[in-house]
Amino acid sequence: MGMRIGNSAATGTAQGVGASNWQQRQQSVKDLMSALQAGDLGSAQKAFGSLPGASNIASSGGNSPLAQVGKALQSGDLAAAQQAAQAWQSARSGHHHHTPAPSAPVAAGATGSSSPTTGTGTVLNLTA
Numbered sequence: 201m202g203m204r205i206g207n208s209a210a211t212g213t214a215q216g217v218g219a220s221n222w223q224q225r226q227q228s229v230k231d232l233m234s235a236l237q238a239g240d241l242g243s244a245q246k247a248f249g250s251l252p253g254a255s256n257i258a259s260s261g262g263n264s265p266l267a268q269v270g271k272a273l274q275s276g277d278l279a280a281a282q283q284a285a286q287a288w289q290s291a292r293s294g295h296h297h298h299t300p301a302p303s304a305p306v307a308a309g310a311t312g313s314s315s316p317t318t319g320t321g322t323v324l325n326l327t328a
Contacts, residue, residue, distance in 0.1 A: 236285045241278045
């Protein structure tokens with residue numbers, strides 16, 4: 201009896217593409233924020249346009265701060281784009297992952313583990 205785990209080369213390639221897309225998005229976001237801080241509408245529009253899925257983000261009708269940035273840039277409203285970017289940065293900085301404090305101390309001699317698990321994990325992509 202055996203289990204076949206997917207082609208590791210294909211999995212590695214898919215992971216590489218995902219990492220590349222993530223890096224491209226991160227760089228585009230950095231470029232966008234730099235252009236907005238500098239007050240450079242043209243560069244901000246170009247940076248937003250280089251975001252993967254940018255045309256869908258701005259035209260989705262969504263109210264996310266990133267969609268608001270895109271809408272403002274499409275209309276040429278630099279001040280609104282800057283305000284939306286500030287809201288987006290505030291929202292992003294508020295989403296740090298913290299381990300919550302225990303609600304009650306664990307009594308000495310109690311069974312079980314009270315220490316939270318933190319850190320990074322490994323994601324496995326197994327195909328049966």
